[in-house]
Each structure stands twice: as C-alpha cells, then as structure tokens.
Amino acid sequence: MKPISIDLELPINSYSIHIDQSWEGLNKAIKPFIGHKAMVVTDENVDELFSRDIDFILKSIGSQVTLAVVKPGEDSKSLKTAESLYTQALKNGLDRSSAIIALGGGVVGDLAGFIAATYMRGINYVQIPTTLLAQVDSSVGGKVAVNHPLAKNIIGSFYQPKSVYINIDTLKSLPDRQFSTGMAELIKYGFIWDSEFLIWLQKNIDRIMERQEEALAYAIGCCCRTKAHIVSQDEREKGLRTILNFGHTIGHGLESLTNYKLYTHGEAVALGMVYESSIAYQMGLVDRSMLDLLIWFLEKANLPTEIHGVDTESLMRAMAHDKKNKDDSIVFVLPVGTGKVDVFNNLDIKLVHEVFKESPKNYSIDN
Ligand SMILES: NC(=O)c1ccc[n+]([C@@H]2O[C@H](COP(=O)([O-])OP(=O)(O)OC[C@H]3O[C@@H](n4cnc5c(N)ncnc54)[C@H](O)[C@@H]3O)[C@@H](O)[C@H]2O)c1
Ligand SMILES: [Zn+2]
Incomplete structure (x- = not known):
C-alpha cells in the first residue's frame, strides 16, 4: 500500500495522521517532536509485541528512552497508575523538552495523553495506536483521561498529540473480539457522516474482516479523515463533535450498568446504535432499510445486535448519568x-422505554 497522510487542521496544534503497513515512516513522522528524552507508555501485551521495534527507532533518532509498562485493561486508566508514571518520568529526568509516546490501544493512549497533558503543565506526545479502535478513533482528536472509581473518563482534558502513526501491520496480532470492537466505531463513521464509505464497506467488509491490508488502510483512512474533519470544526465538543457519540448514550449506559465487564466498548456501542436507530425508526426519522443495513454490518463484524435481560429502569438511570447530558x-x-445523524435533547422517555421491549430485529424487513 501507499502510505497515507491526513492533516488535522486546528487554529493551533495542527498535526498529521500517518497510515502505513510498517515502521518505516515512524522516524520521520515523530522525530521533530521527540526531544533527547522520551518515555514510551505501553501495556504488557503490547510491550511484548512491539516495544523492541519502537525502542530501536527512538534510539536511531538519538533519544534516550524510558519504557513504562502498565497492566493491560481499563483498570490502568487510573490516578494511581498516573502517579506511578509521573514518578518514573521524574526519576528518569524527563523535562519540558521531553516527550511521551503512547504505544497501544485506547487505554494506553488516554492514559499516556493524560500524563503528557499534566506533567510539567504539558509536554509533547505522539500516538502509536495498535488496536483497531485506537486507530480509527481514540488516537485522533486529543481527548485524554483517566477514570474515577465513580465515573469513567471523568478526569481529563483536550490535549492534542503532535503526530499519530498508524502501522496497520500491528492489527495482525489483535484478538478477534478486539478487532470486532474497533469495527463498531468504523461502521459508526459510515452511519454518522459518510454514506459513500458505507457503499464501499458493503462490498469490502469481508476483506476487512480478513484483515487485508489494502482494504484496512483505505477504511482506516476514511475514518481518520472524517474524525479529523469533525474535530477540526469543533475541537471541544460544543456542537458538531457530539455526533461521534452515536450509539454511545445507550452504549455507555450498558457499559456502566454491567460494570464494564460484560461488553467491550465496541460491543456496547453496536447495541447502542441498533437501539438508538430503533428509536429513530419509531419516531419516523428513518425507514426500516436503514436499521436492516446497520444490523447487517454489525452481524458481519461479529458484533451483538440484541440486548437480553437488561432492566430498562436501571439502564435509564445509568444513561441519565452520562457526562454529555x-x-x-x-x-x-x-x-x-x-449516513446522517442529528442531536436530540428532549426525547419522549416513554418511547425510549418502548424500544427495549422488543428486539429491533423483529421489525426488520427480513423477519
Ligand atoms: N480518547 C478517545 O477519544 C477515546 C475514544 C474511544 C475509546 N476511548 C477509550 O479507549 C479505551 C479502549 O481502548 P481499546 O479498545 O483499544 O482497548 P485496550 O487499550 O484495553 O486494548 C485492548 C486489548 O488489546 C491488547 N492489544 C493492543 N494492541 C494489540 C495488538 N496489536 N495485538 C494484540 N493485542 C493488542 C491490549 O493489551 C488490551 O489487552 C477505553 O478506555 C475508552 O474509554 C477513548
Ligand atoms: Zn466510542
């Protein structure tokens, strides 16, 4: 594949997203932003797979590298882990001209970005995302955060990376369930913004699920381009950026209700998109073919499309705590x-209750 470069334009702090299928272009993409000292933040799984490659490249840049490895999983996105990373940064003499390198999925990306935003009031950082979810979503746009025991992503900031380097070759080792979770966000871009991409995806989703590189690079490029465009219009989510939350009101509610254990983020978002589209269908905003197409895509990506055994009252309460409210x-x-969405603030709550009574698949055309 030919390397792809996408610019995310902002009044200050514009940056580029590079997509390639090797580490070849990494040196050039990050060198201007890495000082003489850098700290790579990664998790144990990713460390084993890719730290050696990155370390080698950073040394060739002439940077003294510290490796900070956290436990895989959401629990590492905490103030406690953050504190241990500040300690490591201090002990290794990282100063204001040093940089943080986020190597891994969304957990590591959000955590490392948070460290970069707060250490010495902010130092450079670059994103090297290695999950599909991080490559199409979390590494782009500058939302950085850690969790509080009472709420997810509640301590954070908008802090843009200096560069994003996506090596799609890293996806080869990603477990199937994690790949599918990224597919939920990838499919989301088609439904919120890009109907042309949806047409392409209909023809190519099998190639994507087989992780064929050309197809993956094209799809990830489309998603990053859309996200870059949306973020450049509304960096701090005062308006347009809200549309990226399609599927997330119900999705976040489901995740919180099940203590982040039952569903991955993408699985919850997939269910959220189905049930939110079902609300839209009941309101007459879309026809059944939209809902059918969404379910078709999600099933192709091995994502769930039906919620079983969830208490609607508790789910409504969980949704009421969402920080976008x-x-x-x-x-x-x-x-x-x-390929088009809108933001609704005052829905009839009865209608929201109703959609959980029956699986949206029951009123799709095929049934
Ligand atoms: N900042 C944002 O805009 C934004 C957007 C969406 C999600 N998020 C956050 O992202 C997080 C979820 O990210 P995620 O889904 O990437 O999960 P993750 O970071 O936990 O990664 C999932 C698992 O895959 C492993 N892994 C990573 N890369 C691998 C590879 N190439 N091969 C094999 N295994 C690999 C990890 O070790 C981990 O066990 C959540 O905390 C969520 O809040 C942030
Ligand atoms: Zn999401």
Missing part, C-alpha cells in the same frame, strides 16, 4: 437518514 435531559444522537 445537559440540564438533566438525556442527549441522544439519532440517525435521520443513512
């Missing part, structure tokens, strides 16, 4: 066509 009303992003 304003003035006590639950914010929903609903489809208003295929």
